[in-house]
Amino acid sequence: MQRNKCDSMSVTTSAALIDIAANEPVTLRVDYGQSGQSLQRQAIVGRLATELQLLLDGLDSPRAHDFQVTPTDRWGNEGSPLTASCSTLAASPPGSLRIVSGPVSGAQRRETASGRATVGIEWMTDFPASSTLLWELLPSGGQNVSPRADPANLLEFPGLGRVHRVFLTGAEPGKTYRLVARSTDLFGRTASLEDLRVSVPAQSASGPLGFVNAGQVTYLSDKTVIIEWETDRLAQSEVSVREVSSARRGSEKRTFFSVKGPSLRNQIAIKLADLGGTGKSPTYELRIRARTAGGSVAQAAPSQSTFTPATAPDAEPPTVSGIRIVPVSTAVAFLSWTTSEPTSSAVEHGEGALGSKIVDSDYLTEHAVHLSGLNEGGLVSYRITATDPAGNSTTSQSGNVQLSTTPDTTPPQIVGQPSVKVQGDKLLVEWQTDEPSDSIVHVGSKPGVMEDYYHDGTDVTAHVMCLGGLPIGQSLYLQLESADFEGNPSERMEVGPELIPVPFGGTAGGAGHATGNCLPTPREHEERSAIAGPPGLRVPREGRLLSWRLRGRMVRRRMA
Numbered sequence: 001m002q003r004n005k006c007d008s009m010s011v012t013t014s015a016a017l018i019d020i021a022a023n024e025p026v027t028l029r030v031d032y033g034q035s036g037q038s039l040q041r042q043a044i045v046g047r048l049a050t051e052l053q054l055l056l057d058g059l060d061s062p063r064a065h066d067f068q069v070t071p072t073d074r075w076g077n078e079g080s081p082l083t084a085s086c087s088t089l090a091a092s093p094p095g096s097l098r099i100v101s102g103p104v105s106g107a108q109r110r111e112t113a114s115g116r117a118t119v120g121i122e123w124m125t126d127f128p129a130s131s132t133l134l135w136e137l138l139p140s141g142g143q144n145v146s147p148r149a150d151p152a153n154l155l156e157f158p159g160l161g162r163v164h165r166v167f168l169t170g171a172e173p174g175k176t177y178r179l180v181a182r183s184t185d186l187f188g189r190t191a192s193l194e195d196l197r198v199s200v201p202a203q204s205a206s207g208p209l210g211f212v213n214a215g216q217v218t219y220l221s222d223k224t225v226i227i228e229w230e231t232d233r234l235a236q237s238e239v240s241v242r243e244v245s246s247a248r249r250g251s252e253k254r255t256f257f258s259v260k261g262p263s264l265r266n267q268i269a270i271k272l273a274d275l276g277g278t279g280k281s282p283t284y285e286l287r288i289r290a291r292t293a294g295g296s297v298a299q300a301a302p303s304q305s306t307f308t309p310a311t312a313p314d315a316e317p318p319t320v321s322g323i324r325i326v327p328v329s330t331a332v333a334f335l336s337w338t339t340s341e342p343t344s345s346a347v348e349h350g351e352g353a354l355g356s357k358i359v360d361s362d363y364l365t366e367h368a369v370h371l372s373g374l375n376e377g378g379l380v381s382y383r384i385t386a387t388d389p390a391g392n393s394t395t396s397q398s399g400n401v402q403l404s405t406t407p408d409t410t411p412p413q414i415v416g417q418p419s420v421k422v423q424g425d426k427l428l429v430e431w432q433t434d435e436p437s438d439s440i441v442h443v444g445s446k447p448g449v450m451e452d453y454y455h456d457g458t459d460v461t462a463h464v465m466c467l468g469g470l471p472i473g474q475s476l477y478l479q480l481e482s483a484d485f486e487g488n489p490s491e492r493m494e495v496g497p498e499l500i501p502v503p504f505g506g507t508a509g510g511a512g513h514a515t516g517n518c519l520p521t522p523r524e525h526e527e528r529s530a531i532a533g534p535p536g537l538r539v540p541r542e543g544r545l546l547s548w549r550l551r552g553r554m555v556r557r558r559m560a
Contacts, residue, residue, distance in 0.1 A: 006082035008086045010089050011160060018067060019053055026072055027048060029072070030042065031068045031070075032066065035064040061089065062087060070082075093127055093187065099183070118168070119135070120165065122166075129162075129185040130157060130184050132183070134151040134179070137176075160186070166181065208296055209235055218342050218363075219389060221309070221314040223271065227239060229302075231298070232426065235290040240289070243275075244284065257270065283306055283307070314390035315390070318388050322336070323384065326401075328485040330404050331378075334459060342364055344361045346360075347369055351375060352381070375403075376405060424472075425468070425471075426468045427498060430465075431480055432463070437461075441454045443476055443477070444476070476497060478498065
């Protein structure tokens with residue numbers, strides 16, 4: 001088995017939720033107990049799956065608990081035990097469940113033989129909850145139909161979380177749907193988004209699949225290699241690795257990892273011992289292939305297509321820098337930092353003692369988390385531990401932040417002049433805001449008439465969006481928008497028109513689209529960092545650090 005991921009979060013005064021994501025179907029054994037004591041209790045998830053949730057009830061309140069999760073594949077092979085920790089709540093959350101971000105709704109037409117589409121909606125609650133979507137097909141011209149009672153069609157998703165993404169497949173192109181989205185937590189509190197209208201595009205306008213990052217080795221030691229890549233839209237990716245010597249003999253290449261399900265940004269760590277090399281330090285060849293649900297295929301040309309493992313062990317510990325903590329509400333703080341190499345992370349935090357811990361097993365260089373469920377106006381302390389794939393660790397000094405006693409009602413402001421660069425059939429759009437906020441770029445073919453949009457839920461002040469699949473040979477108009485953690489939206493900023501030129505030898509009908517990287521040059525990146533600071537902070541959930549790989553960085557959706 002490859003490396004798996006485990007997270008935990010508190011959901012009541014006596015319950016915690018364990019999440020695990022694996023690269024193949026597994027069962028779980030969870031040993032747990034109070035922190036500082038032996039793990040005397042055990043729970044089993046007997047079904048095989050790649051994504052599993054386990055709700056552990058009957059825990060002591062309020063206490064910190066440790067969990068050790070052991071995955072087992074269908075053949076009985078046990079993976080390495082994964083660890084996580086969290087503290088149960090001291091009291092029930094006050095007030096009602098709130099939707100703090102959303103809705104982001106839209107429809108995409110899939111390029112399938114039936115021509116059916118997918119209608120989806122995305123929102124974020126301030127506490128872990130389940131999801132429900134009610135829907136109905138409206139008659140022609142249904143945008144003006146008055147709200148009625150709840151639609152009869154129901155989709156229920158009992159899994160708990162703060163970020164909710166619900167999709168209705170098989171929608172009819174050219175039709176309008178009415179959606180009602182609801183969330184319910186384990187305290188029985190509810191929140192809802194009523195009477196949302198989504199129009200399905202009559203035909204697909206997406207171009208061929210391309211790579212934003214065609215693949216690179218971000219970490220290499222004598223035992224481990226980490227590979228990252230990114231596609232410009234939802235796609236299933238496959239990474240193939242083989243020895244160069246084997247390639248010369250004409251043997252079939254061996255696939256060691258395949259991303260299952262849609263993803264935009266992907267990362268995989270491979271143990272070199274699993275590659276079965278014949279030499280002490282063989283050279284390996286890397287290939288990445290991606291495919292959309294509609295059948296569009298792209299083959300990456302990695303900037304580093306071969307790699308040779310190091311001959312000496314990695315004994316250098318990582319460094320932690322750029323630590324930044326910002327109060328974003330009366331009970332939530334946003335913590336971000338950077339490491340000198342890809343590392344996993346553990347954040348200890350609390351009011352007074354560092355009694356809670358958030359663990360992320362993904363190896364990243366840019367990290368962020370929302371510390372939530374805190375007392376309003378409290379003084380929060382924190383400490384960060386970073387561990388590289390070789391096991392070298394660094395722990396930062398403790399810090400603290402004072403939370404506000406008044407809610408944030410001030411929307412973010414877009415400052416300065418945005419930058420738009422055309423690269424083939426892609427646009428690289430950059431702008432700045434005066435506080436951490438998400439990114440939305442609305443796209444239209446006429447001034448004030450926006451037909452598509454691209455959404456990145458990452459909270460940043462330096463916004464970088466790569467828009468792929470655009471129609472070449474046309475002039476497009478843009479509107480930029482950002483919303484902070486509390487859901488306060490900025491005013492939209494108009495940009496454009498931007499002409500998408502026809503590449504040399506291509507046509508405006510779709511052939512000849514450029515599919516290269518949509519990335520700034522090293523000099524552009526260096527200049528931007530000198531002015532705006534390190535970009536690219538991640539969108540977290542409560543009680544976890546959310547990686548790019550699992551949830552996806554940017555999603556293109558069709559507007560209602």
